[in-house]
Amino acid sequence: MLIIDCPYCGPRDQSEFSNGGEAHVKRPDGSAEIGDREWGEYVFIRANPKGIFYERWVHSHGCRKWFNCVRDTSTDEILKIYKIDEERPKLDSFKNNVKTPSGEPNLGSGNFTVKK
Amino acid sequence: MSDLNLTDNKFIQFHQKIGFKFDGVKYYGYKGDTIASALLRNNIKLIGRSFKYHRPRGFYTCGIEEPNALVQIISEYSEPNTRATIKKIYEGMEIESQNRWPSLETDIGSINNMFSPVFPAGFYYKTFMGPHKNFWKKIYEPIIRKAAGLGKPPKEFKAVSTHLYHNVDITIVGGGLNGLIAAKSLIDTKFSVLLIDFDDRLGGILNNSSKVQSVNNQTPMDWISETVKEIENSKNIKILRNTLVTTYNYINHLIAIEDKFVGSRPLKDKVNSTLHKIRTDQVILSNGHIERFLSFQNNDLPGIMLCSSFEKYMCRYGVIPSKETVVFSNNSNSESLVFSLIKKGFKPKAYIDSRSGENIEPDLFDLIRKNDIPLYTNSQIKGAYGNKKLQKILVEDSSGGVNEIKTDFLCLSGGINPDVHLFTQSKGLLDWDEKDLTYKPAQAFQPTITLGSASGQFDFNAINKEINEKLVVFGIKPVQIKLELNTSHKFKIEKLWEVLPQKQTIWSKSFIDLQNDVTTKDIRQAISEGFDRIEHLKRYTTNSMGTDQGKISSINALGIVSDLLDKKVNEVGTTIYRPPYAPLSFAAIAGRNSYEYYDPERKSPIHNWHISNGAVFEDVGQWKRPWYFPINKDETMNDAVQRESKNVRENAGVLDGSTLGKIEIKGKDALAFMNLIYTNSFSKMKPGTSRYALMLGEDGMVKDDGIICKISDEHFIATTTTGGAATVLGCMEEYAQTEWPNLNVYMNSITEQYATFNISGPKTRNIIEKVFPEVNFSNEAFPFMTFQFHEYEDTPIRILRASFTGEMGYEIYVPSNQALKIWEKIISFGKEFGLKPYGTETMHLLRAEKGYIIVGQDTDGSITPLDLGLDWMIGKSKKDFLGKRSLIRSDTVRKDRKQLVGILPTNKNEKLEEGQHIILDKEIKTPTPMLGHITSCYQSPTLGHNFALAVIKNGQSLIGTKAFASTPELKTIEVEIVEPIFYDKENTKLAS
């Protein structure tokens, strides 16, 4: 169970929040000029990396505000939380030693046998 | 009785005799006894039958690591799989042994042991995957289900459990020697501390063995009680006793279960257990170590026990399981048992050690020699033999000769493991220690400190140094504990995992997992079949997959595998211990969220009126809605619905629609926002008008519908479906915050603030004019799809002219606290016009007759507005709205999509059912192409026939043709595909 530091309320238990999937997915407008592929990718395709992931959360049982979060999905560490209108932190500001798809970080993944 | 002199035992209240029943026979123990210690006091050594082979089993340990001694507590809702080695007895307790029939002594299932070649490693996999799949269903499964298993699930059950939350700086898990020293050093510091111990007595090894003679020149007992008193008197430390930490989650989140009725019968109306949910900045794991066993032939016989457990029965419970036990060891942990036995006036019948004489602790060697104990060095036990209990053992001595020793008891020690379960749950890294032959915590992932034997630090003389080094982060004063020991301070061990037998027989087995009946032969077989990765091997053999997670044996399995593969143990790796540490009942996890508190119930503000008027309720989400109002107890739902719906069509009816979601939207850009959220265009709407609207997902599928009332360009009120209210509000908030933060718009749920009453039927106007005489309800003053605000006896109300039944109708929005007053007035004024309340079922029938859909019933997340024939609701001139672009995707413009149609059975009385498939052919051949399915169907008294709505492929072009509905009996019903509207196609009633 994570503790998530809501930028408006402070640290709260994960059970107060809902996850909103990948962040920084730009919504194209609904005009017909948008191609099927571009629109389809917006609607259906989301990244699901092992390692550093930019994702959205909403404090649904709290202030009901949306915000962004950088989380290492292989260890569950929350690396950065920032408001919706704040600049996205650069990927190289985080260390990410996971070799996807089957690599494991040395510490924190709990998956011992893969590491050996 | 196997009692020791109890007068010097501080744990057992020997003057308090307690009567309890085991398998129907009454026995006596003392207050403070566990089931195991009380039964051993009565010389009962056979406690249960094993999981697979039904072999007789006894008490192997004296604690939570016990693999065998699981019992059913009849006097506690028949709680199964209770560890007899930790559960304390109380007066009137009733206990039954498990997995035996007809009795523990004579068990028919033990014939499985004779058929054991049938149950080799991978038996289940082979049987499932093999060529004879029917064998499994018809032959194996019925037999195995009867024979295998642990306890029986309780029949009636109502545990009372509660959850408690903690937020502390430091949590110490384990109140043994190290835990107590750590806690003591934190007294009156700035930290808030929780000290948790599973036992009701703190002190751990000081209580359970003779290893330590004195602490700071006090007896261990005196030191413990003084230290505990100091801790209890401190302001910053709280002790939780009888509390087992089962789970160590991410961000130092611990789950612990506290037994509130240790040693007494749980009361029905009191909290029986508390689930503690702990957040802490630092965790100190001082939860000690677990002794391992050894594998040899029949190492499961009753009468075989671990050394430290035997010693704990003596020191802690004042009972000696046998006065003439043999001891077998490969490490120094057995020394303290020998010392304890001699101190109490007994001695081992023989001492067998796999180590050579010079490697045995000198003190132990002297003790053995001085007391004339037969000593076998460089020796191993080849096997144990006996009928339902140990009778003799075979010892291979250093010269290779085999000696037979007659004995009824054998104490074993195969080494010790730090109790790393919680540490690995916390994702800490382990490392193999080749000297101590065990996995030890190496690197913590979270803020975790391990102390004492839990950290793999097995040297008593290093305790001060370790604590001072590791707790320096808390700024504590250095501790200087002086220990006087009875045994050597260091731990020494020589490698031994398994003793190979003289000869194999069917009955004789070397077990590696006692609870799951896995033998060392199974391990060999799995490896020979290629399952040499430890995680594969575990699942293939089920080794360490029991409820004990192989606490006394899983490391031995790694040792055996590493020898077989000729690899180092750390190359073999280890499987992962998973939470919970020990079984945790679902009742404890559920806590108060059970039975009537499982899910909140939401009720309309006039719920009590519905109850007193005999409503039968239906659950809609969390809401309780009146389903129908039977006139007497003999009226069936069908009869009531026929009557209610007829009355709406002929006179008038009123429905409590308060559960509809209501959202108020305000802001300078409210109009622009609403145009983006819904398919419709609200730009040209005049204030005071309303519109039926659809909301789509970005995939173009219908997600919700409702009526939008426009008060002004900056103020709207939207209704949603009863179940969709929270989702719609959440969706609006998401888009307002994340996609269009530039729009000035705010939204709020007002569902609970207003009750909604829908009156409809030809006599509606007569009624409503009587209730609200000052309002002009003429068609000119109050046309269809408009709304007005009025005052009713100082209550502000909103009246909307709309209809979900197809009749002319009005919806009255009333503040919830005034709802009953107005509802009762409508009912009493409407009486002379035949007005009757109706429920959701009638509402469903009426709307289906009119062809109005219900989102979630006639749609399922794969239906677009075009599929529903609702093209007119799409604001085509709008540049954008949710899902707009998806309406021209190749998939959504496909010609053969499922479309909403009406269905009429050719025989008008033929009953249709929701979910029935619509097919083309009268005869069902397999495979039969399916056109679609029925989404709603009803018997209509107004139309005089049964009818349905359905979604079928290319439905709009099939209107006017015949098809068939299939029945579960594979019969077909002839139907006609028609327009999805059956009543008042010209909409004359709505505007009448």
Ligand SMILES: [Zn+2]
């Ligand atoms: Zn918040």
